[in-house]
Each structure stands twice: as structure tokens, then as C-alpha cells.
Amino acid sequence: MKISRLGAMASLALVGSIALTACGSDNTGGTDSASGAEGTASSSTSSDCFDGTLSAEGSSAQKNAFEEVASGFQSQCSGATVNYNPSGSGAGIKQFIAGQVDFAGSDSALKTVEKDGKIEAKEAEAACGSPAWNIPMVTGPIAVAYNVKGVDKLNLTPALAGDIFMGKITTWNDPKIAAANSGVQLPATAIKVFFRSDESGTTENFTKYLKAAAPENWPGEPAKTWDGKGEGKAKSAGVAEGVKSTDGGITYVEWSYAKDNDLGVAAIDNGSGPVELTSESVGKAIATAEQTGTGNDLALKLDYATKEAGAYPINLVTYEIVCSKGKDAEKQKNIKAFLKYFASEEAQKTIEEIGYAPLPAEVQTKVEAAIEAIS
CATH class of the missing domain: 3.40.190.10 (Periplasmic binding protein-like II)
Structure with missing residues (x-):
């Protein structure tokens, strides 16, 4: 792309x-x-x-x-x-x-x-x-960026993302993740969440998404400070580097940082099927x-809970x-x-x-x- x-x-x-x-x-x-x-x-x-x-x-x-x-x-x-x-x-x-x-x-x-x-x-x-x-x-x-050895394609729903970032799903071969990724060989590798330790607008936008799209799985309120689980790293570069150096790592980070660090980027299914992060999918979401x-x-x-077909919902201005x-x-x-x-x-x-x-x-x-x- x-x-x-x-x-x-x-x-x-x-x-x-x-x-x-x-x-x-x-x-x-x-x-x-x-x-x-x-x-x-x-x-x-x-x-x-x-x-x-x-x-x-x-x-x-x-x-x-x-x-x-x-x-x-x-x-x-x-x-x-x-x-x-x-x-x-x-x-x-x-x-x-x-x-x-x-x-x-x-x-x-x-x-x-x-x-x-x-x-x-x-x-x-x-x-x-x-x-x-x-x-x-x-x-x-905002990419949901990951590094899981042998996994080149990953689909996540808002509920899965909420449970992963709240520490409720702890291994990559969890049945819930497997159900959303038919045909993908998921390892038993432990999930390692990295989050922004500093006050961050990216954190606020990502938690706005989780709260809007999966309120039952993300009980906290949107904020610049992280309210989930994981290990804190300073700034976008910190979380991207944390995932890059950790098999099983996952974070939320701007797309440019995910690309710069060659991280995997999950497709997001808000209810109308998995949507990959592409130019077209971002445009459709911002239209809301x-x-x-x-x-x-x-x-x-932004409408983070949009079910617009083909719209990638996690964005920021x-x-x-x-x-x-x-x-x-x-x-x-x-x-x-x-x-x-x-x-x-x-x-x-x-x-x-x-x-x-x-x-x-x-x-x-x-x-x-x-x-x-x-x-």
C-alpha cells in the first residue's frame, strides 16, 4: 500500500x-x-x-x-x-x-x-x-501492532482487544483469539502488552475506541493515562521498540511507528468483517x-464504534x-x-x-x- x-x-x-x-x-x-x-x-x-x-x-x-x-x-x-x-x-x-x-x-x-x-x-x-x-x-x-513469531496475519475484534489490553487473555493461542483467526497457527506464547507510560493523546484516542466499541470489555474511561495492564514505555518510540524486541508483544501506536519497526498490524473487525489498515479503510472511517x-x-x-463496511476505526487527529x-x-x-x-x-x-x-x-x-x- x-x-x-x-x-x-x-x-x-x-x-x-x-x-x-x-x-x-x-x-x-x-x-x-x-x-x-x-x-x-x-x-x-x-x-x-x-x-x-x-x-x-x-x-x-x-x-x-x-x-x-x-x-x-x-x-x-x-x-x-x-x-x-x-x-x-x-x-x-x-x-x-x-x-x-x-x-x-x-x-x-x-x-x-x-x-x-x-x-x-x-x-x-x-x-x-x-x-x-x-x-x-x-x-x-493508530495501529494495533504486534510481534508474534510465525503469525503474519491477525484479526481482532473490539472485545478481543479490550480483553487483551486488560490482561484477561494472556496467551496467543487462547480459544477466543483462535475463533477470530481460523486457519492461523497461533503459538502458546505469552501475550506481553506494552502501553504508554507518559500522558498520551494516543492513549486517550485508543481508550476512546475501546470504550466506544467494547464497553463491556473495557470498563475504564478514556484518558491520557493508561488504565489497563502491561508494561509502560515512554512515548511512541518506546512502545514500538518494546514490541519489536519481544516475541508475543502487542501495543497501540501510530502507523508510521509500526511501519518503521516492521511490526505486524492487526485487522480490526468492528462488526462488518476484518478491516486491514489501508488508505481506503482510513478514509472511510474519517468520513464519519x-x-x-x-x-x-x-x-x-471521531466515530470509533462505526460499523461502516471497510472502515478502519482507530484513528486520531x-x-x-x-x-x-x-x-x-x-x-x-x-x-x-x-x-x-x-x-x-x-x-x-x-x-x-x-x-x-x-x-x-x-x-x-x-x-x-x-x-x-x-x-
Whole structure:
């Protein structure tokens, strides 16, 4: 399958199903600089460049995409440095609210309901002195990635996934798994679950899926912190490496990480037959998304329980979280310049080539309008 097809199908699906006006993300101060690398995008002009440093933090799911774009921007704007620390969505949002970074990256929009006595969106607004906006930049699927010697094809239902990640099914030849994988020789190897030990938007999206599609098998509530069983590993790279080095390993991780580590990816059966993770199947699932944000706040709600035939249901959207009106006008101008480049057709094409889905044209137009409104 070709990644470019993933981007095209996801884009078509989104364009045909939603009219976005704004979206969400998280950020924190970054430590990993992508400066000095060559980029392929060429939309920035000298008027968009700046001399100085931007720091962002958050989603490790978008790490590769962000660094690719930062490299392209910096290759054209030699006086600019854009750092990104892929500490996880939860950490990014906290750092953004604390004023430690210029913007955040998050796989979940800022929460508008109270949790633990706080409302993320309100906290961010107080920190900014203005509403914080969720601006979507990349979309992509979450793979249920595994490494089981001799097993090249695996089908899972939501119930099976819930039981595996809750530690109720502990060996790969369990009769329940065998029933969903007729003809597959499953070994008696112990199942080794790896989960994100850091607060993660990927964890939140995956648990949203389990809660929506298999509530009887996943009793916990969706959250950035893991509530199941297994061994914790830091960030997407950590869980992917854990599975890669462990016979019997399984995790939830962004598709690009599963591909980079040559992991098996399970087909998911939400009730209309097993669906492999492909460009077409991602596009069909994203077609069920609904807009929840208003104005220049572009948040989405995905239908994780969809039974649409041929739809791969476990997906996420990564947002950049920014102050709509910042306290530092010069900093806001620089953020606008970088995000304008990030949203450009050229930059979006570069991330498509490394395993992410670019913004569909109609959404891209609204994202560009939101970025232009930053002040």
C-alpha cells in the first residue's frame, strides 16, 4: 500500500463529511531542534521568515511530521529555529498552560468539561489572556501492532482487544483469539502488552475506541493515562521498540511507528468483517467524523464504534494548540509564520511522504483562515 493513497483517501473522506471551523492541540517547550536539515517545501517567502526561536512540546505521534516540517521551514529561514519536545500530549498541554512553551501539539483537543477540578480550555484561556484554539495539522491511524513469531496475519475484534489490553487473555493461542483467526497457527506464547507510560493523546484516542466499541470489555474511561495492564514505555518510540524486541508483544501506536519497526498490524473487525489498515479503510472511517469546535476552534469527534463496511476505526487527529491573541505580539507573529508554512500544500505533501495524512483542501482553507486570525 502507498502512503500517498492514505493521504488522498483521508482527505476525500474529511472533505465530504465535515465543514471544519477550528481544532485543538497541546504544546510545551521543546528541546529537540530540527534545524539544519533540508526540506522540500517551498511556500515560505522572506516576509514569512523570522529571526529567533520557537519552542513547542507535546504529541509524540506527530514528532516525525513536525520535525520534517521544521527542517523545511528552517532551510528557507536561516535565522529561525523551531524546537519540538515529543514529551506526550498531556505534558505538552501542561507546559503550554504553564507558559513554558510557545504552543503545544496534542492528539486530543483541549477539554471543555471539568476533570480533577479543572477545565483545560479555561486554564489555557487564562494563561493566554484569550481563548486557545485547537488547529488540526495531521491525521493518521493508530495501529494495533504486534510481534508474534510465525503469525503474519491477525484479526481482532473490539472485545478481543479490550480483553487483551486488560490482561484477561494472556496467551496467543487462547480459544477466543483462535475463533477470530481460523486457519492461523497461533503459538502458546505469552501475550506481553506494552502501553504508554507518559500522558498520551494516543492513549486517550485508543481508550476512546475501546470504550466506544467494547464497553463491556473495557470498563475504564478514556484518558491520557493508561488504565489497563502491561508494561509502560515512554512515548511512541518506546512502545514500538518494546514490541519489536519481544516475541508475543502487542501495543497501540501510530502507523508510521509500526511501519518503521516492521511490526505486524492487526485487522480490526468492528462488526462488518476484518478491516486491514489501508488508505481506503482510513478514509472511510474519517468520513464519519463530526465537528465539535466553533469559530476558529477546529475540534473533531471521531466515530470509533462505526460499523461502516471497510472502515478502519482507530484513528486520531493531531492539533497545534495556540493562543488566539498572545501577550507577546512578536512571538505570535512568528508562530503564525511557522504554522502558515505547516499548513501549506508543500509542507503537507512532505508529511504525506513519511506516513501521515495531509489536510484535505477544504479543511486546509479553514486552518489557514484560523492561523491568519492569530494575533
